Amino acid sequence: MxxxxxxxxxxxxxxxxxxxxxxxxxxxxxxxxxxxxxxxxxxxxxxxxxxxxxxxxxxxxxxxxxxxxxxxxxxxxxxxxxxxxxxxxxxxxxxxxxxxxxxxxxxxxxxxxxxxxxxxxxxxxxxxAVTVRVIGSFAGRPEPVREPELGLTPREYEVLRLLARGLSNPEIAAQLYIGEATVRTHVGRVLQKLGLRDRIQAVVFGYESGIVQAGRR
Known part of the structure; x- marks a missing residue:
């Protein structure tokens, strides 16, 4: 179409x-x-x-x-x-x-x-470039929110952290040594559990919650 x-x-x-x-x-x-x-x-x-x-x-x-x-x-x-x-x-x-x-x-x-x-x-x-230089300027909290507080599994939390850094599904799959289909499943569950509309909101959430902080990997 x-x-x-x-x-x-x-x-x-x-x-x-x-x-x-x-x-x-x-x-x-x-x-x-x-x-x-x-x-x-x-x-x-x-x-x-x-x-x-x-x-x-x-x-x-x-x-x-x-x-x-x-x-x-x-x-x-x-x-x-x-x-x-x-x-x-x-x-x-x-x-x-x-x-x-x-x-x-x-x-x-x-x-x-x-x-x-x-x-x-x-x-x-x-x-x-926007992810690194602009989204990264969001002020993260000194103590990042942990996975139990978010209702996420450890794997979902890790996917969220990589998602918030702006990584694509193939890049996340390579980082975690899992298949892209599995990544898509985890991404969907993370967005649903946190009430996020899309990957952009996940990036914003990651920095504002302190899960990812500017200048840190």
């Missing part, structure tokens, strides 16, 4: 470049473009796309405000935020409101395509 995508960015050349990348990959149709946040919200409400690529810095209404309006409504599109700067303070707020991805504009084209496809499937993807 073709993924219906809206691109929201105030720079026409950036929109053209993003359109070329995703449409060349196949299976993704850009149904509209928007030049500011207000236009992005109106376009999304009218066309109901599956996914939106949303620049965080736009006139009239920024990407964060546009995403908040859309995600507050029933059946919102999946939103992937784009930014030039991986230290933007708005990243924290964007992750908390439930976006489905966060990418730097310098990310490789294949990562952009993957993010769109992952979001359309209901999962989430964040740029590794």
């Amino acid at each position: 073709t993924i219906r995508l809206v691109i929201a960015d105030d720079q026409a050349m950036v929109r053209a470049g993003l359109r070329l990348i995703v449409e060349t990959a196949g299976g993704i149709e850009v149904v509209a473009e928007a030049a500011d946040g207000e236009q992005a919200v109106a376009t999304a409400r009218r066309l109901r796309p599956d996914v939106m690529l949303m620049d965080i810095s736009m006139p009239r209404l920024d990407g964060l405000g546009a995403a908040r309006r859309l995600l507050d409504q029933p059946h919102p599109p999946k939103i992937i935020m784009l930014t030039t700067f991986d230290t933007d303070e708005n990243l924290h707020a964007a992750l908390r409101i439930g976006v489905s991805g966060f990418l730097l504009k310098v990310s490789p084209p294949e990562q952009l395509v993957e993010a769109v496809r992952v979001a359309a499937e209901g999962a989430a993807l964040i740029d590794p």
Whole structure:
């Protein structure tokens, strides 16, 4: 099934470049473009796309405000935020409101395509640089929450710790010497037990709970 995508960015050349990348990959149709946040919200409400690529810095209404309006409504599109700067303070707020991805504009084209496809499937993807430099700036508690307090098994706790560091399922499988199918099962149970919507919320939870701390492996 073709993924219906809206691109929201105030720079026409950036929109053209993003359109070329995703449409060349196949299976993704850009149904509209928007030049500011207000236009992005109106376009999304009218066309109901599956996914939106949303620049965080736009006139009239920024990407964060546009995403908040859309995600507050029933059946919102999946939103992937784009930014030039991986230290933007708005990243924290964007992750908390439930976006489905966060990418730097310098990310490789294949990562952009993957993010769109992952979001359309209901999962989430964040740029590794964002995980390390921005998510890692969340203040962890001095004493991390332990697995019994969370209702997790030791293995689920370990999966959560690796998940919060931004590792993919294959990377977690390699770290723990288990199969990817087993990892998917553990990830699903962790998200369910903790009431988390997706991997991005798991990253935020990991740092805010002290399970993972900036600068520590």
